[in-house]
Amino acid sequence: MTVTLADVAARARVSPATVSRVLNGNYPVAASTRERVLRAVDDLDYVLNGPASSLAAATSDLVGILVNDIADPFFGIMAGAAQTQIGGPGDGSGRAGGEKLAVICNTGGSPERELTYLTLLQRQRAAAVVLTGGAVEDPAHQAAMSAKLTKLADAGTRIVFCGRPPLPEGDALVAALAFDNRGGGRRLAEHLISLGHRRIGYVAGPPERTTTRHRLEGHREALRAAGLDAAPGEADGGPGSDDQDRLTVHGPYDRRSGYEATLELLRRAPDVTAIVAANDTVALGACAAVRDQGMRIPQDISVAGFDDLPFSVDAVPALTTVRLPLFEAGARAGRLAMGKENPPPGGIATIAAELMIRGSTAAPRG
Amino acid sequence: MTVTLADVAARARVSPATVSRVLNGNYPVAASTRERVLRAVDDLDYVLNGPASSLAAATSDLVGILVNDIADPFFGIMAGAAQTQIGGPGDGSGRAGGEKLAVICNTGGSPERELTYLTLLQRQRAAAVVLTGGAVEDPAHQAAMSAKLTKLADAGTRIVFCGRPPLPEGDALVAALAFDNRGGGRRLAEHLISLGHRRIGYVAGPPERTTTRHRLEGHREALRAAGLDAAPGEADGGPGSDDQDRLTVHGPYDRRSGYEATLELLRRAPDVTAIVAANDTVALGACAAVRDQGMRIPQDISVAGFDDLPFSVDAVPALTTVRLPLFEAGARAGRLAMGKENPPPGGIATIAAELMIRGSTAAPRG
DNA sequence: CTGTTAGCGCATTCAG
DNA sequence: CTGAATGCGCTAACAG
Numbered sequence: 001m002t003v004t005l006a007d008v009a010a011r012a013r014v015s016p017a018t019v020s021r022v023l024n025g026n027y028p029v030a031a032s033t034r035e036r037v038l039r040a041v042d043d044l045d046y047v048l049n050g051p052a053s054s055l056a057a058a059t060s061d062l063v064g065i066l067v068n069d070i071a072d073p074f075f076g077i078m079a080g081a082a083q084t085q086i087g088g089p090g091d092g093s094g095r096a097g098g099e100k101l102a103v104i105c106n107t108g109g110s111p112e113r114e115l116t117y118l119t120l121l122q123r124q125r126a127a128a129v130v131l132t133g134g135a136v137e138d139p140a141h142q143a144a145m146s147a148k149l150t151k152l153a154d155a156g157t158r159i160v161f162c163g164r165p166p167l168p169e170g171d172a173l174v175a176a177l178a179f180d181n182r183g184g185g186r187r188l189a190e191h192l193i194s195l196g197h198r199r200i201g202y203v204a205g206p207p208e209r210t211t212t213r214h215r216l217e218g219h220r221e222a223l224r225a226a227g228l229d230a231a232p233g234e235a236d237g238g239p240g241s242d243d244q245d246r247l248t249v250h251g252p253y254d255r256r257s258g259y260e261a262t263l264e265l266l267r268r269a270p271d272v273t274a275i276v277a278a279n280d281t282v283a284l285g286a287c288a289a290v291r292d293q294g295m296r297i298p299q300d301i302s303v304a305g306f307d308d309l310p311f312s313v314d315a316v317p318a319l320t321t322v323r324l325p326l327f328e329a330g331a332r333a334g335r336l337a338m339g340k341e342n343p344p345p346g347g348i349a350t351i352a353a354e355l356m357i358r359g360s361t362a363a364p365r366g
Numbered sequence: 367m368t369v370t371l372a373d374v375a376a377r378a379r380v381s382p383a384t385v386s387r388v389l390n391g392n393y394p395v396a397a398s399t400r401e402r403v404l405r406a407v408d409d410l411d412y413v414l415n416g417p418a419s420s421l422a423a424a425t426s427d428l429v430g431i432l433v434n435d436i437a438d439p440f441f442g443i444m445a446g447a448a449q450t451q452i453g454g455p456g457d458g459s460g461r462a463g464g465e466k467l468a469v470i471c472n473t474g475g476s477p478e479r480e481l482t483y484l485t486l487l488q489r490q491r492a493a494a495v496v497l498t499g500g501a502v503e504d505p506a507h508q509a510a511m512s513a514k515l516t517k518l519a520d521a522g523t524r525i526v527f528c529g530r531p532p533l534p535e536g537d538a539l540v541a542a543l544a545f546d547n548r549g550g551g552r553r554l555a556e557h558l559i560s561l562g563h564r565r566i567g568y569v570a571g572p573p574e575r576t577t578t579r580h581r582l583e584g585h586r587e588a589l590r591a592a593g594l595d596a597a598p599g600e601a602d603g604g605p606g607s608d609d610q611d612r613l614t615v616h617g618p619y620d621r622r623s624g625y626e627a628t629l630e631l632l633r634r635a636p637d638v639t640a641i642v643a644a645n646d647t648v649a650l651g652a653c654a655a656v657r658d659q660g661m662r663i664p665q666d667i668s669v670a671g672f673d674d675l676p677f678s679v680d681a682v683p684a685l686t687t688v689r690l691p692l693f694e695a696g697a698r699a700g701r702l703a704m705g706k707e708n709p710p711p712g713g714i715a716t717i718a719a720e721l722m723i724r725g726s727t728a729a730p731r732g
Numbered sequence: 733c734t735g736t737t738a739g740c741g742c743a744t745t746c747a748g
Numbered sequence: 749c750t751g752a753a754t755g756c757g758c759t760a761a762c763a764g
Contacts, residue, residue: 002521004757015735020759028733045517050489051420052757055740060417062490070446070470076437083436083472087483101486104436104470106449117453120467123416124428151411155368255676284680291682310621314650316657316682370741381751386743394749418741421756 003044012040023048054125059156061100063087063128063337064121066114070106072253072281073309078132078162078330079104085334086128100127100338109206111141118148121157128158128337132330134211135164142168149174162333163324165210166348175336175343177329177351181211181306184322184353185218188276188304191320191355193226195363197274197302200228201265202248203258203286205278212250212278215306219276220244253278258285266293273301273364280305280312280321287315287360298362308356317359324353369410378406389414420491425522427466429453429703430487431496432480436472438619438647439675444498444528444696445470451700452494466493466704475572477507484514487523494524494703498696500577501530508534515540528699529690531576532714541702541709543695543717547577547672550688550719551584554642554670557686557721559592561729563640563668566594567631568614569624569652571644578616578644581672585642586610619644624651632659639667639730646671646678646687653681653726664728674722683725690719 005023009016014033021027022037029037040046054060063086067075087102105121107113114136121129129152135142146167149159153174161176192200202219205212223229229244249264251257258277262285265272275290277283283305287297295301297317305312308323329351335341371389375382380399387393388403395403406412420426429452433441453468471487473479480502487495495518501508512533515525519540527542558566568585571578589595595610615630617623624643628651631638641656643649649671653663661667663683671678674689695717701707 005759006757016758017736017760018734021734024759030733033734047485048489049421049491049757050486051417051426051491052740053759054417055415055421055742056757056759058740058759061486070436070449071439071442073437073439073442076439076442079470080436080472080474084474087471087486101469101483101490102471103467104445104472105453105468106446106470108446108450117467119413120416120427120453123414124467125415125417255680281677284677288680311647311650311677314621314654314681372741382742383744383752384750387750390743396749399750415741418756419743421758422741422743424743424756 003046004049005046008037008040008044008046011044012037058125059127060125062121062124062126063100063102063130064117064126065102065104065130066107066117066132067104068107068109068133069253070104073311074279074281074307074326075132077309077326078333081327081330082130082132082162082334082337085331085340086338102334111136111138115141115144115148118145118152122148122152122155125155126152126157128160130160130162130333130337131164132162132333133164134205134209136208137210137213138208158337158339160333160336162329163211163326163351165214174347176348177333177336177344178348179211179324179329179351180353181214182218182221184306184324184355185215186222187218187353187355188306188320188322189219189222190226191357192274192276192302192304192361193222193228195274195302195361197364198228199269199272199274200247201262201269201272201275203261203265203275203277203282204248204250205253205282207250215278216248247272251282253282255281255285255288258282259289260285262286262289263293266290274304274361275301276304276306278306280307280309280319283312283319283321283360284315287319297360300365302361302364304361313358315360320358320361321356322353323356325351369412370415371412374403374406374410374412377410378403424491425493426491428487428490428492429466429468429494429496430483430492431468431470432473432483432498433470434473434475434499435619436470439677440645440647440673440692441498443675443692444699447693447696448496448498448528448700448703451697451706452704468700477502477504481507481510481514484511484518488514488518488521491521492518492523494526496526496528496699496703497530498528498699499530500571500575502574503576503579504574524703524705526699526702528695529577529692529717531580540713542714543699543702543710544714545577545690545695545717546719547580548584548587550672550690550721551581552588553584553719553721554672554686554688555585555588556592557723558640558642558668558670558727559588559594561640561668561727563730564594565635565638565640566613567628567635567638567641569627569631569641569643569648570614570616571619571648573616581644582614613638617648619648621647621651621654624648625655626651628652628655629659632656640670640727641667642670642672644672646673646675646685649678649685649687649726650681653685663726666731668727668730670727679724681726686724686727687722688719689722691717 249261305321615627671687
């Protein structure tokens with residue numbers, strides 16, 4: 001019923017090995033022979049059996065891209081960019097040739113799913129795995145991840161981090177592209193401080209994620225440097241002082257969280273003059289909440305985001321945010337996964353975050 | 367080096383066949399034996415060899431989800447929803463068990479890539495394929511798709527369309543979930559007409575896509591019903607009359623296209639009082655263009671979108687649009703792909719599109 | 733440059 | 749309920 005390599009060989013009057021060689025193209029074959037084989041392939045409408053070939057070769061052409069939330073363009077952009085470097089034609093060849101099958105796996109932010117996908121990919125003997133976005137900092141999970149990744153790497157799977165800091169133990173086996181979340185958070189806070197803001201609310205992401213922590217740390221660094229980390233009246237000023245904690249609300253990275261956290265913030269501290277959101281999506285929710293409270297942006301209150309997603313420039317007023325080169329980073333991760341590009345020195349590269357000052361931030365009223 | 371089923375068998379003191387049976391769980395095995403095997407699996411940290419098992423069983427646990435543009439939440443939401451029904455744990459089992467590997471493939475809207483991904487998936491003997499979003503209407507491509515899908519179906523791959531109309535030839539082998547784009551487009555135009563708009567610009571998507579055509583057809587249906595399809599002064603009134611063509615600009619489904627097309631529309635017909643965009647992303651660009659021309663929304667000009675993506679409600683003013691139940695549709699497609707749900711009668715279900723009237727549309731000035 | 737020979741690791745018959 | 753034997757379709761040495 002189903003046509004095999006042997007059938008093609010018979011029709012082309014060559015040995016199966018030869019057919020395999022022209023198909024994989026990694027071995028010299030006479031042009032005329034190749035022609036004949038290719039014709040037979042077309043005539044018979046032959047499609048390679050992936051599992052069989054992976055079994056024999058002990059490696060597959062699958063590349064996995066893990067994302068936390070594919071409905072979020074933050075991940076969509078990176079994943080799409082990575083795929084441009086990995087899968088599909090672009091190699092120019094019309095026929096499906098030496099392409100890898102780049103494949104996106106949506107973990108939904110769940111550590112267990114992340115591990116499960118890794119196992120599934122390991123089962124498939126994936127050629128490479130790209131992990132995008134912040135990691136969960138639970139020690140048990142980190143250990144499990146580290147063990148799993150080591151095993152994958154040992155089996156020949158290339159591992160690339162994109163927008164995620166390297167593992168604490170620093171496996172030498174991965175190439176990591178890390179965003180400068182801390183620096184971005186710091187510069188954004190500095191911008192607000194320089195405008196004259198003194199009471200700044202912060203809508204943070206889930207506490208256990210590296211992205212959340214780094215952005216928040218950068219934010220507080222700037223506050224501390226400006227002497228704004230102590231509550232008015234007290235002077236302890238330790239990092240994470242009570243007042244700063246009161247000005248910070250954690251929640252998921254979504255619009256709704258931004259909305260609710262902002263209401264909460266406004267309730268807790270009606271004197272805030274600016275709100276920094278964990279990312280642009282959250283910032284959108286924050287803007288809605290601010291407006292629903294009858295306040296104007298930026299006259300009554302400034303709002304800022306992080307990531308500079310495409311819609312941020314279209315917000316009204318346009319959102320001040322920190323731009324992350326998501327597409328470029330994703331593409332580079334894809335190239336690293338393909339071995340088209342050498343890993344950065346030390347295995348880790350930090351990707352700059354650029355402050356984008358737009359209409360949603362201004363000097364505080366009064 | 368790498369541990370195989372035989373190793374597990376040896377350690378559990380059973381035959382390889384028995385190990386295979388407990389792993390696949392589709393055959394009676396004594397509880398005590400199962401215990402022993404499972405322990406051996408854990409002890410040895412055994413991971414099934416996917417290719418080997420797929421080769422032997424002539425089917426794999428891969429499910430492909432094809433999308434046109436994964437950076438667009440329209441697709442991200444559907445794909446993510448489908449994955450919740452297919453991959454990862456949720457089956458409750460902690461260990462990676464009977465899960466399928468749900469995998470998203472980004473075609474970038476290119477017909478060739480679509481075909482290539484299908485071939486790649488065919489190679490892998492995918493268990494199912496979900497195709498999302500509008501199709502390209504080029505006859506040659508449609509024929510190629512039809513042929514390819516038939517072959518996949520013959521090989522036992524389940525085919526599901528999600529947000530895409532069934533193929534013209536109507537292969538009985540696919541289940542299709544089609545959005546009511548035409549009805550949505552019609553109701554949106556009716557809404558504007560009832561507000562009093564007579565000159566309505568339309569920023570359409572790429573002309574060759576079904577989604578574009580259906581939305582536009584619905585739009586024009588409503589115009590025609592209201593007697594608005596003829597140019598002022600002439601009376602031929604045939605469908606697609608010159609005037610309507612002048613009020614329509616095609617472009618890709620992105621923000622920039624919305625921006626530029628709107629400028630063009632405003633130049634061609636300064637008297638338009640409303641602009642309908644092909645989707646919400648395009649509408650955002652349209653809003654920006656309108657504002658950059660110094661006009662207010664909706665006082666000077668109304669703007670509407672399509673899809674009701676999460677950010678649309680946060681636009682200022684909130685965007686009038688047509689809501690598509692993307693998550694629900696994606697989840698249902700996932701279930702169909704898994705065979706968890708029966709296909710709709712006739713193989714095709716039409717999914718309703720709901721008009722969402724918000725602040726970006728109002729009666730025209732004057 | 734091309735053919736021959738062996739498995740790759742597992743799911744299945746079929747016996748027991 | 750369990751074990752032994754067979755082959756899935758292909759690639760990778762190794763010869764020629």
